[in-house]
Amino acid sequence: MPEGKRRYKATINGESYTIVGPKSQEHMKTVAETVDEQLVQxxxxxxxxxxxxxxxxxxxxxxxxxxxxxxxLAELKEKMEQLQNE
Known part of the structure; x- marks a missing residue:
């Protein structure tokens, strides 16, 4: 597996998935739980x-x-730039 990639096993909508990515286990767990909750809704x-x-x-x-x-986010960045230029 490429450097910096992690594997995470998740159950979403009753199905097992292996998620591979650079994010932390906690991040991937939160993502999987959120997707599962939204699918239930x-x-x-x-x-x-x-x-x-x-x-x-x-x-x-x-x-x-x-x-x-x-x-x-873009609007906030623009406002911040405006404030910095005042």
Whole structure:
């Protein structure tokens, strides 16, 4: 395995996954638990949808949240630069 990569075994939606990445075990555990929790919530809200469609909805929600946070971060950086230039 490449240097700096770690393996983490997780159970998400009743399935076992091996996650490989540079983040800490605690980070990967938190990510896996969050995904599992969000899938449980989606299952309750979208009964009758396939697991694949639920996963797509989770991905859409996640990317939407990411884009919102990136926009907020960019706005905060801009405000900080403005304050520093005053």
């Amino acid at each position: 989606l299952k309750q809200l979208t009964k009758g949808l396939s697991s694949e469609k639920q996963a797509i909805l989770l991905a859409i929600n996640t990317v939407s949240d990411q884009l919102t946070m990136q926009k907020e």
